[in-house]
Amino acid sequence: MTFEYVFGPVPSRRLGLSLGVDLVRHKTCSLNCVYCECGPTTRLTLERGEYVPTKGALEELDRFLSPGPQLDFVTFSGSGEPTLHQGLGQVARHVKARHPAYQVALLTNATLFSRPDVREDAAEAHVVMASLDAATPGVFSTVNRPHPALDLEEMIRGLAEFAAGYQGELWVEVFLVAGVNDTEAELCALARVLTRIPHARVVINTLDRPGSEPWVEVPEPRVLARVQELLCARTLGPPAGKVPGPGGGEGERFLAFIRRRPATVEDLARAHGMEIEKVRDILRPLVEGGSVVMEERARGVFYRALNAPAS
Numbered sequence: 001m002t003f004e005y006v007f008g009p010v011p012s013r014r015l016g017l018s019l020g021v022d023l024v025r026h027k028t029c030s031l032n033c034v035y036c037e038c039g040p041t042t043r044l045t046l047e048r049g050e051y052v053p054t055k056g057a058l059e060e061l062d063r064f065l066s067p068g069p070q071l072d073f074v075t076f077s078g079s080g081e082p083t084l085h086q087g088l089g090q091v092a093r094h095v096k097a098r099h100p101a102y103q104v105a106l107l108t109n110a111t112l113f114s115r116p117d118v119r120e121d122a123a124e125a126h127v128v129m130a131s132l133d134a135a136t137p138g139v140f141s142t143v144n145r146p147h148p149a150l151d152l153e154e155m156i157r158g159l160a161e162f163a164a165g166y167q168g169e170l171w172v173e174v175f176l177v178a179g180v181n182d183t184e185a186e187l188c189a190l191a192r193v194l195t196r197i198p199h200a201r202v203v204i205n206t207l208d209r210p211g212s213e214p215w216v217e218v219p220e221p222r223v224l225a226r227v228q229e230l231l232c233a234r235t236l237g238p239p240a241g242k243v244p245g246p247g248g249g250e251g252e253r254f255l256a257f258i259r260r261r262p263a264t265v266e267d268l269a270r271a272h273g274m275e276i277e278k279v280r281d282i283l284r285p286l287v288e289g290g291s292v293v294m295e296e297r298a299r300g301v302f303y304r305a306l307n308a309p310a311s
């Protein structure tokens with residue numbers, strides 16, 4: 001059994017075991033973040049559309065979820081910005097109605113939250129994790145390299161409006177890039193912006209896997225301590241577990257996983273409930289065949305797919 005729009009499950013610190021649903025083609029986004037683990041954005045857009053067939057995504061979800069695998073979340077994420085897909089709300093409602101054992105999460109950059117239809121779709125998720133890395137246009141431009149028509153203040157207003165009416169759990173994720181958005185001035189501005197987003201929990205992220213730009217660095221520990229103080233960052237979430245995945249070639253499943261998210265051998269072993277040696281055996285021919293490369297990072301050796309899925 002092969003899957004085009006569903007991938008994982010992916011172990012997540014905050015969501016436990018999460019099945020990914022990718023509603024856009026690689027790499028379709030309204031931003032081109034310097035730290036993006038999917039690589040550079042090739043389709044920079046603000047247009048909502050049916051980037052992948054809604055029917056196909058629903059069929060794959062039913063196929064994966066019908067046997068009742070042990071999962072915590074079904075999460076919209078993957079090769080770009082999920083809210084660009086106009087069927088997001090429909091797919092979320094389908095999962096909730098047909099597979100009520102699973103929670104629905106949305107990972108979004110919130111850039112389209114100024115639109116009421118996007119806010120309505122996002123509100124279908126039990127958990128929304130929205131990223132917000134900048135409070136000033138200059139830093140927004142440097143870190144997120146947005147579509148030229150995007151207005152940061154409009155986007156923040158949309159996120160604040162969403163937060164005010166949202167019944168689920170909202171997280172705001174701030175990704176810190178050393179020397180860019182970790183200055184005292186930007187952190188204070190971010191802290192002020194966060195006061196406009198009620199009930200949101202704040203989480204700080206830094207690079208721990210290969211990103212788009214090699215110059216992206218993690219801020220120094222003393223800066224991170226100041227960040228905690230200013231932005232009240234907290235982390236939580238159940239530890240990652242394991243779930244038997246669907247059938248299909250193991251190499252293909254690994255490729256589908258690391259195309260969206262570079263991973264270590266340990267990440268893959270945890271996600272697929274396999275022995276580390278078995279994971280290495282599956283990865284070896286992929287590396288030798290040139291479809292996967294290995295990159296050394298502080299957290300270990302990451303496996304990254306060289307070729308993106310076809311657009």
Ligand code: SF4
Pocket residue numbers: 029030031032033035036037038041079080081108109
């Ligand atoms: S990190 Fe997210 S928002 Fe930024 S370019 Fe990548 S997919 Fe888009």
